[in-house]
Amino acid sequence: MINNSLCLKTNSIETSLRWKGSDEQIATNRMQIERCLHDLNTSFHVIKHRDYGIALASGGEVLPTGDYPCSGLIPALKPEWLGSDEFKKDHNTNYAYQAGAMANGISSVDLVTALARKGYLACFGAAGLPLARVEEAIVKLQANLTNAPYAFNLIHSPSEPQLERECVELYLKYGIKTLEASAFMNLTPNLVYYRAAGLSQNSDGQIIAKNHIIAKISRREVAELLMKPAPEKMLRDLVMQGKITEEQAALACKVPVAGDITVEADSAGHTDNRPLVCLLPFIQEIRDRIQSEYQYQKNIRVGAAGGISTPNAVLAAFMMGADYVVTGSVNQACLESGTSETVKASLAQADIADVAMTPAGDMFEMGVKVQVLKRGTLYAMRAQKLYDMYREYNSIDEIPAVERQKIEKEFFQKDLDSVWNETVAYFEKRDPNQINRAINNPKKKMALIFKWYLGKSSRWASAGMQERKPDYQVWCGPAMGAFNEWTRGSYLEKPENRHVVDVAYHLMRGAAYLFRLRLLNMLSVNYATHHGTYKIINSITI
Secondary structure: OOOOOEEEEOOOOOOOOOOEOOOEEEEOHHHHHHHHHHHOOOEEEEEEOOOOOEEEEOOOEOOOOOOOOEEEEOOOOOOOHOOOOOHHHHHHOOOOEEEEEEEEOOOHHHHHHHHHHOOOEEEOOOOOOOOHHHHHHHHHHHHOOOOOOOOEEEEEOOOOOHHHHHHHHHHHOOOOOOOEEOOOOOEEEHHHHHHHEEEEEOHHHHHHHHOEEEEEEEEEEHHHHHHHOOOOOHHHHHHHOOOHHHHHHHHHHHOOOOOEEEEEOOOOOOEEEEOOHHHHHHHHHHHHHHHHHHHHOOOOOOEEOOOOOOOOHHHHHHHHHOOOOOEEEHHOOOOOOOOOOHHHHHHHHHOOOEEEEEEOOOOOOHHHHEEOOOOOOHHHHHHHHHHHHHHHHHOOOHHHHHHHHHHHHHHHOOOHHHHHHHHHHHHHHHHHHHHHHHOOHHHHHHHHHHHHHHHHHHHHHHOOOHHHHHHOOOEOHHHHHHHHHOOOOOHOOHHHHHOHHHHHHHHHHHHHHHHHHHHHHHOOOOEHHHHHHOOOOOOOOO
């Protein structure tokens, strides 16, 4: 008898049903059974073979009388079937999968284009880029992609509200249909403007939302603001400013600000390090309550992000009821991302524990933190040192001479007066109000000088400047380490082989495959294969 590593548990379910068919339809040995499980387009019955024990049978019939006892069915399950059909319909995708935005164009035009052409939604990383660069990306994507899904990022900019407003106006000008809102702590008029400006009503009374918002959140209070209709005062102000019509304001009272809510758990960049298994069900309950209260024509969808980097994580998210999944860190390590080869090589070596929380450059004064890679860089420690000095002193002049000389030599590699001159030149073009507020506010001036280092550090990393490698700021979550461990020994282990489409394909296909293994477990069947995980193969089909 061939040992096929498939066996009944002692507590197997007794059944009176029997399968009837030909022996050619039965998979009995390990290789045959493995092929069956990977054939996601075909359903299989689990039977007990008189000679081989547990086997899988395709086709045939299940009757009260037949050739072999049948304990259950392993249905066909294509990766396209996972998640919300409404998500796929609204965003014109083949999969309930999104590649989230990574700032400074790390989620590049090439990355978005590659995924869009295969039916995956991806978001261009507009945060941190000048509007001219964002506009250039819009023009390129609209020229390259016809009827394909893509989105653009809008990051909350509490210290630069003008930049946030100009970004929204740019998206409306070019007819960008999907916006990923990130790092918002409150609802802003800019977000409401984008949503309301795309609302209309057809002859059947159905509300048509041309502009979709996918909002990344990790806090209850923010989730509730985005799930509810826009505040009437904001809508009235927008009407008075001529931004939206009276009809659009009325329709905005009947839809949520964001139709998709991404629950962001322990992710790269801005994160509260929340565990997904706690946060996702919590936000889903809030969604259900608000949906019941407002009776929206379309249900709010809730997706999962943070730690999504293996098929097991993808499956876990879908089994918890996520409507879609969002990946981040793993895409940064792919060939199409807009960061340097040096960073990609470092990411490919990262372990789960090789990350740290450190002050965020865009929300430095507020004490907001981001999660970054700590392996091979001193950035996390140095950024924290600058924030501690900001908290302790009221101006640059109060910093002891020894401390100032140390950070000038090791962190900035130039004197702070030169840094201030560069900062002034930068903001005179970007936002002169920043300099005006700092002239008579030494604390504000110190913050802008320190933010020079925090802002430059991510650009040094993206550019691959070897002389500044100790100062690289690389946004990264523990998902990167989990991905590296999962891909070890496969062609995806090497950074030069990592493509965003391959990664998305294996994550979604692997989740579907693992679901079939879990169904076998539920039928009281143990199947030992690749330590219970999905094996990455070199070819696209097994």
